[in-house]
Amino acid sequence: MGQTGTLDKAATAAGRLILEALGEERPARSLSRLIDSPRAVRLLRELFTVAVRRSFVGRESRDVTRYVRDLLDYQSLPAAGELARETEAMIRGAIGEPELAHGVPELRRFELICHVVGDLARPPGVPPAELFALVDQAEQRVARFDRPRNRVVGRRAM
Secondary structure, three states, X not given: OOOHHHHOOOOOHHHHHHHHHHOOOOHHHHHHHHHHOHHHHHHHHHHHHHHHHHHHOOOOHHHHHHHHHHHHHHOOOOOOOHHHHHHHHHHHXXXXXXXXXXOOOHHHHHHHHHHHHHHHHOOOOXXXXXXXXXXXXHHHXXXXXXXXXXXXXXXXOO
């Protein structure tokens, strides 16, 4: 995919790891190897949300079903049954129906996120500038949501 030109543009080390994994021959597998990096996993989850929302907000649920079938076929995975239902639940959960994904086990969530995010690199692939913009937006979401919650602003009363 030739993402090396964008690697140095990622704001975080986790962003660079994800962009590098997306440039590999099997991006979903490369992304799954990042499971030992909590920062990369957190960023990957936000990237999933950003990518899914950009692709599916305002579209019909049948579009999600068709995408899931196509994605699983492309990955040589069963395109019907439990895996397909869980994948669709994860995608629909990201676009406003979070209760659908509550029953998906954590490890399976990570696996499905890797498949969906890895699909960004499927030929012809997302253009490098757009891919960088997705990662950048996900990095901004992580920074915004990971701010210390108990920070005292201003003077403390004694």
